[in-house]
Amino acid sequence: MQQLSFALPEYMISQTLISTDHFLSYAWSCCLFSGKRNAVFPSLEMAHHQLGEPHLSHLIVDMESLTTSRLRALETLRQPCLCNRGLQIYLLAAKSDPAQINFLRAAGPFHVIARDLSVIPFRQALLIPPERSIHEPLFPSTEWKILSSLAQGLTMKRIARQLNLPYHRVVYRLNTQLKQLGLPDRQSLIHLLHRLTLDRNQQMA
Structure with a gap:
């Protein structure tokens, strides 16, 4: 992570968070991953110009704070240009809704993280995402x-x-x-x- 960040020019964004939660945005930018190569956007639409960039390595989407529908967001995230390259996509969701979590996991090659994790396990989950099983089903x-x-x-x-x-x-x-x-x-x-x-x-x- 540090090597990648060091190698990129300062104007290039390597990690993007989509959230309207100001507390989460502040904690992510200033505590979890402080640095010039992080960006926060309130919606996927506003981050559209960043999503296709080859140097973007991590996209974190706070599904609970989206101002547009989560189904529409998943439709965007399922696009081949995002799924068929090395971009790691993380979805933050409430663990109190297991049906939704199962749906998010099946919606695409995404990593689903409980939104209420404490700081250390949350950061670790982003740094070392669990490997998806080749047998884990996805919606065709x-x-x-x-x-x-x-x-x-x-x-x-x-x-x-x-x-x-x-x-x-x-x-x-x-x-x-x-x-x-x-x-x-x-x-x-x-x-x-x-x-x-x-x-x-x-x-x-």
Whole structure:
């Protein structure tokens, strides 16, 4: 980490935090990883110009403080330009919501960290991310489209027509995802997707 930071020119950002939590932003910039090569943005949209930079090595997204929907953020983070290179993506989430944590882990090649970790284990989790198992399941493209469509309120029959798939295949794929997420039924999944589509203002209302 120090060698990488030393080798980069001062104007290049190697670590970016996405958060509107001022306390977290201050602790991350001044205590956890102090240095000129860190940047904090309140949204992924505002950090868009940084996300494709080859020297960006760590992207930390505070999922609990996003002002846009978490599902929309995951859609951005699943982009091939981010997933197919050496960028380490960390998602900070509340450990009190295990269904959401399971969803975040399956949404892409992300490292999910409990948001309420104390300083030392939090810093260590960022410095030495756990290796993902090659057997750890991720949502394939078709499954992601099914979930995104469900979040938009589309029926299963309409989703099957849009994807040009037999209805029973869509049902089978969805049931497979339910088992993967540890959810008992489709209604539980719909409730989870609804929570993930809310922005912070809607969550607080």
